[in-house]
Amino acid sequence: MTKPKIALIIGSTRAVRFADIPAQWMLAQAQARTDMTVELLDLRAYHLPLFDEMASNAYVPSQDSNAVAWQKKLAEYDGYIFVVAEYNHSVTGVLKNALDQAYVEWAHKPMGAIAYGSMGGARALEHLRMIAVELQMVPVRNAVHIGGGDFWKVHPGMGGSGNIADIEAALLPSANAMLDDIAWWAKATVAARQADQASAA
Numbered sequence: 340m341t342k343p344k345i346a347l348i349i350g351s352t353r354a355v356r357f358a359d360i361p362a363q364w365m366l367a368q369a370q371a372r373t374d375m376t377v378e379l380l381d382l383r384a385y386h387l388p389l390f391d392e393m394a395s396n397a398y399v400p401s402q403d404s405n406a407v408a409w410q411k412k413l414a415e416y417d418g419y420i421f422v423v424a425e426y427n428h429s430v431t432g433v434l435k436n437a438l439d440q441a442y443v444e445w446a447h448k449p450m451g452a453i454a455y456g457s458m459g460g461a462r463a464l465e466h467l468r469m470i471a472v473e474l475q476m477v478p479v480r481n482a483v484h485i486g487g488g489d490f491w492k493v494h495p496g497m498g499g500s501g502n503i504a505d506i507e508a509a510l511l512p513s514a515n516a517m518l519d520d521i522a523w524w525a526k527a528t529v530a531a532r533q534a535d536q537a538s539a540a
Contacts, residue, residue, distance in 0.1 A: 343417035343525035345369065348380045350434035351424045357455065357494055361485060362422045364503040365453045368514050369420070374522040377420075382437055385409050390439045397442040406440045413444035418451075418525040419476070420517075425456030425463035430470075438470055446475035447532055449524035451517045452482045459486025477528060479520035483513045 347366055351358040362379060369377035386405050393399045401407050413419075424431055438445070450471050454460025461484060468478040485493070489509060495501035503510070 342373075343375050343522065343529060344415060345375050345377045345418045345420060345521060345525065346380045346413070346416040347377055347420045347422065348434075348437075349382060349422045350437075351422070351431050352383045352433050355496060356424070357496065358422045358424060360493065360495075360501060360503060361453050361455055361483075364507075364510075365420065365422065365483070365514065368511075369518055372518060372522070375418075375518070375525065378416075380412065382433055385412075385437070387433075387437055387440055390436055395439075395442040401440070409437065410441045410444050413441050416448070417529050418449040418521050419445075420521065421450065421452045421454075421467060423452045423454035423460050423463050423467055425454065425458070425460040428462040429466045430463045434467075435470070438474065442474060445471070447477070447528050449477040449479055449521050449528060451479045451521045453485070453514070453517075454482060455485035455490055457486060457490065459484030459490070461486070477524050479517060479524060481513055481516035481520050483510055483517055485510065 347362060349358045349362050366377060366379055387409060388403055388405065392401050396410060401410065452464050452467060454464040464482055471478045489506040491497050491499055493499045493501060493503055493505055
C-alpha cells in the first residue's frame, strides 16, 4: 500500500503570524516518519475569496478559479493536519473560509492539529473538530497544544525565543500520538474509499 499523503495546513495568513514556527516544527516531526508523506500548504498561496458560491461543491461545482484550484490541491491528500491559531475562542476567519470552499475533498479523511494560544488553542480546535465532522472528516483524538507559559516562552512577538526546541520535550508525546492516529486512520479511510470506488465501477 502506498504511504498516505498528508497536508499540513497553516491556518493563519497575518504578516506577523506565529504559525510558521509550530508549522515547521510539526513538519519536521511528520517528515521523520516512514508511514506517511507530508507537505506544507499555506493559505497565503491560494487567495481564496469569501465564500460566494451557489452552494457547497457537494451539490454544485464551484465557479471561482481560486476555489477550484484549492479543491484540486486538497484532493491530492489522504488526511490533514491543521496549524490552528485561536482567535476569540475560535478558528481564524481565513481558515473557516478555506474549509467552506470545499466539501467533497475533505470527506472521509482524518484530521489532526497543532493548536496554540493562551489556552493551547483548545477552544479553537474544538470548533474545528465540529466543522470537520460536518465536512465528513474523521477528527482524531490526540492533538498538540501550545499554551500557557510554553506559548509565551516561544512566541517572539511576546518576548519569547521563537524556538520550539525550548518546549519540545512537553510537545513530543502528544505530537507522536497525533501522528500515530493520523497514520492509522489515513490507511483505514484510504482502504474504505478504494473499496467504495471499486464497488461503484
